Amino acid sequence: MTAEGNTKRRPVVALVACGLSLVLALVAGVLWVLAATSSSVAxxxxxxxxxxxxxxxxxxxxxxxxxxxxxxxxxxxxxxxxxxxxxxxxxxxxxxxxxxxxxxxxxxxxxxxxxxxxxxxxxxxxxxxxxxxxxxxxxxxxxxxxxxxxxxxxxxxxxxxxxxxxxxxxx
Structure with a gap:
């Protein structure tokens, strides 16, 4: 593989990692809200x-x-x-x-x-x-x-x- 091929993939990999991080943060936030409002907390x-x-x-x-x-x-x-x-x-x-x-x-x-x-x-x-x-x-x-x-x-x-x-x- 050439150096030029690696350079083209970096933005795609970064974009995928960023999207995955966003999804994980949203899931964690939803789970936290559900836990905080559950009947077990009350x-x-x-x-x-x-x-x-x-x-x-x-x-x-x-x-x-x-x-x-x-x-x-x-x-x-x-x-x-x-x-x-x-x-x-x-x-x-x-x-x-x-x-x-x-x-x-x-x-x-x-x-x-x-x-x-x-x-x-x-x-x-x-x-x-x-x-x-x-x-x-x-x-x-x-x-x-x-x-x-x-x-x-x-x-x-x-x-x-x-x-x-x-x-x-x-x-």
């Missing part, structure tokens, strides 16, 4: 939001200062719904009295948490969490304990709230 976002809201609610329910009881109980109401919310409102005064008498403050930290169930359509979820709670009682050294919780969540608008919360026995 499900993952819902799952993440439910877990984050549930974790925040569990922290709120385990963090309380006996000097700011009303503020703490309002937080409980804010993070709850359904039967749990009704129970908090009904027993508000009883809870306030017991917390003030205990003269304790608690601070919670979720060590690990995960959803065990998620029904996007019904707006219901269940989760478990391991929570570390530091307890400060006036006149005593702070103590730390770990509890396991099982929670049920219900969606209200864009927010997931606790509708049930209970400890899980260890052993």
């Amino acid at each position: 499900y993952a976002e819902t799952r993440d939001t439910a877990l984050q809201d549930g974790t925040s609610a569990i922290i709120a329910f385990n963090t309380l200062d006996h000097k700011k009881v009303e503020e703490g109980l309002k937080r409980w109401e804010k993070f709850s719904t359904g039967p749990l919310h009704d129970e908090i409102k009904k027993s508000h005064q009883d809870y306030a009295t017991k917390i003030k008498q205990a003269k304790s403050s608690t601070t919670a930290k979720v060590l690990d948490a995960g959803l065990t169930e998620l029904d996007q359509q019904a707006g219901k979820a269940k989760m478990i969490a391991v929570v570390q709670v530091t307890v400060n009682i006036e006149g005593q050294k702070p103590s730390t304990k770990q509890d396991r919780y099982q929670a049920e969540l219900s969606r209200e608008g864009d927010t997931w709230k606790l509708s049930n919360l209970g400890t899980v026995p260890v052993g």
Whole structure:
């Protein structure tokens, strides 16, 4: 083959390579758009939001200062719904009295948490969490304990709230 033949083919090869690159870019773009709008992405976002809201609610329910009881109980109401919310409102005064008498403050930290169930359509979820709670009682050294919780969540608008919360026995 002559040098002149190679020179004539170069523009054709370059044009074919450019066209192939364009097609591949278009295919990749279409696949990316389809993936970004798929129902699995929406499900993952819902799952993440439910877990984050549930974790925040569990922290709120385990963090309380006996000097700011009303503020703490309002937080409980804010993070709850359904039967749990009704129970908090009904027993508000009883809870306030017991917390003030205990003269304790608690601070919670979720060590690990995960959803065990998620029904996007019904707006219901269940989760478990391991929570570390530091307890400060006036006149005593702070103590730390770990509890396991099982929670049920219900969606209200864009927010997931606790509708049930209970400890899980260890052993």
